[in-house]
Amino acid sequence: xxxxxxxRLLPPEEARIADGRLSLGVRLPWYRALPLxxxxxxxxxxxxxxxxxxxxxxxLNGNRYSLDQLPEQVQEAWFVLDSxxxxxxxxxxxxxxxxxxxxxxxxxxxxxxxxxxxxxTLTLSAAH
Amino acid sequence: xxxxxxxQAGPKLGATLFAFTNPYHARRMGFEDLLxxxxxxxxxxxxxxxxxxxxxxxxTVTDEFAARFKALVEELGLQxxxxxINADAALRRGTRMDDETMARxxxxxxxxxxxxxxxxxxxxxxxxxxxxRMLVPLLESLxxxxxxxxxxxxxxxxxxxxxxxxxxxxxxxxxxGFIPDFGTNARDVPPGYVDLLRRKAGDEEAVQLALSIWRGxxxxxxxxxEFNRQAAARGTAPGTASALSVVFSMLTSNAPExxxxxxxxxxxxxxxxxxxxxxxxETAIPCRDLxxxxxxxxxxxxxxxxxxxxxxxxxxxxDQVVQFxxxxxxxxxxxLAE
Numbered sequence: 001x002x003x004x005x006x007x008r009l010l011p012p013e014e015a016r017i018a019d020g021r022l023s024l025g026v027r028l029p030w031y032r033a034l035p036l037x038x039x040x041x042x043x044x045x046x047x048x049x050x051x052x053x054x055x056x057x058x059x060l061n062g063n064r065y066s067l068d069q070l071p072e073q074v075q076e077a078w079f080v081l082d083s084x085x086x087x088x089x090x091x092x093x094x095x096x097x098x099x100x101x102x103x104x105x106x107x108x109x110x111x112x113x114x115x116x117x118x119x120x121t122l123t124l125s126a127a128h
Numbered sequence: 129x130x131x132x133x134x135x136q137a138g139p140k141l142g143a144t145l146f147a148f149t150n151p152y153h154a155r156r157m158g159f160e161d162l163l164x165x166x167x168x169x170x171x172x173x174x175x176x177x178x179x180x181x182x183x184x185x186x187x188t189v190t191d192e193f194a195a196r197f198k199a200l201v202e203e204l205g206l207q208x209x210x211x212x213i214n215a216d217a218a219l220r221r222g223t224r225m226d227d228e229t230m231a232r233x234x235x236x237x238x239x240x241x242x243x244x245x246x247x248x249x250x251x252x253x254x255x256x257x258x259x260x261r262m263l264v265p266l267l268e269s270l271x272x273x274x275x276x277x278x279x280x281x282x283x284x285x286x287x288x289x290x291x292x293x294x295x296x297x298x299x300x301x302x303x304x305g306f307i308p309d310f311g312t313n314a315r316d317v318p319p320g321y322v323d324l325l326r327r328k329a330g331d332e333e334a335v336q337l338a339l340s341i342w343r344g345x346x347x348x349x350x351x352x353x354e355f356n357r358q359a360a361a362r363g364t365a366p367g368t369a370s371a372l373s374v375v376f377s378m379l380t381s382n383a384p385e386x387x388x389x390x391x392x393x394x395x396x397x398x399x400x401x402x403x404x405x406x407x408x409x410e411t412a413i414p415c416r417d418l419x420x421x422x423x424x425x426x427x428x429x430x431x432x433x434x435x436x437x438x439x440x441x442x443x444x445x446x447d448q449v450v451q452f453x454x455x456x457x458x459x460x461x462x463x464l465a466e
Contacts, residue, residue, distance in 0.1 A: 109214075
């Protein structure tokens with residue numbers, strides 16, 4: 001799961017808790033832009049607990065999607081320098097640290113059969 | 129070329145910005161910064177660009193972007209060599225574009241190359257020979273050459289390449305060719321990549337099994353199957369086997385001489401490489417043999433230095449490209465002097 005993009009998957013400066021809800025910036029773990037249709041948020045674990053997919057929404061280029069809508073987004077390009085935002089509908093206490101682990105699967109559309117698995121972790125420090 | 133003709137010039141050297149994926153992806157250097165760095169280090173003048181990597185909204189290229197790019201390469205003394213385009217056959221997971229859809233998908237990418245002043249587009253085998261044949265009138269109208277990249281696990285005699293060669297024989301267009309990648313000619317797996325496999329697998333016996341099969345006889349597809357068979361027999365975890373079997377697709381050990389069969393159709397080259405030993409030689413890519421084959425074969429086009437060590441290293445790639453080109457220059461000169 002760890003690859004060359006893992007250290008950059010979850011930029012610390014793009015993670016925050018606002019109104020008790022977590023918002024995470026996520027980088028595309030690949031060297032070129034890909035359509036959103038070939039990306040998959042495979043797993044999000046917060047403090048050891050798996051977050052159900054229906055609690056997560058992804059926003060890219062100003063458009064917000066549920067995870068089950070992603071395979072249809074052939075026209076939505078995720079540029080390689082941009083972050084998508086994951087909004088997580090789980091109550092979190094901003095006054096304590098949280099451990100976050102994300103796994104993203106990519107299916108590069110020109111490499112038949114490849115599933116590119118990238119895991120990244122982040123410690124979200126308690127707000128001061 | 130007749131046998132008594134002296135080879136006067138060898139391949140020309142450049143770089144692909146793919147080599148600098150780390151500083152670009154880390155947002156430390158933008159597209160323009162990379163071009164300036166290539167010029168500053170003298171690792172052009174040839175410069176290859178991946179459309180979907182360097183250009184936002186690609187294949188749309190605005191007039192402003194095109195004008196800025198052309199002014200910049202002129203200012204920096206660089207020369208656009210190849211625009212890497214992508215045959216994204218499976219835009220929808222589990223499906224595959226038909227030939228007409230693929231031709232329509234590639235057309236704006238080829239037009240983008242023309243607009244930016246690239247004479248060549250690097251295509252991929254995700255486009256069938258028929259999809260590519262449909263593009264010939266467009267290539268002719270723009271005077272752009274197109275070639276799919278022959279990347280491991282494929283080699284010059286693999287079935288998809290043979291199918292293209294058959295189509296090329298019928299169409300007989302000077303605008304159609306091939307783009308070899310040196311990863312097909314590895315003599316071993318680079319040490320840094322072996323370390324990565326070790327970390328991923330956490331199973332030294334499985335790593336040694338993969339390496340022994342990789343180093344043995346047989347083609348890449350057979351080797352991958354054989355590894356999976358033996359790994360399953362010894363009870364290797366499926367995830368571990370899967371992580372290790374990637375090595376059979378990334379690198380193959382075709383002889384450098386194998387390119388001779390398509391040398392006259394080679395329109396650009398990806399000089400894939402990884403790392404150097406203490407004496408400055410590439411650890412896996414037989415640079416000397418390859419420069420000899422291409423120089424003696426009369427190839428006078430571009431070789432883009434393509435450092436792929438970023439697969440396991442966080443370095444920027446600039447020092448590596450400088451060193452690789454130094455080796456290439458030495459061995460091209462040696463071949464020319466023979």
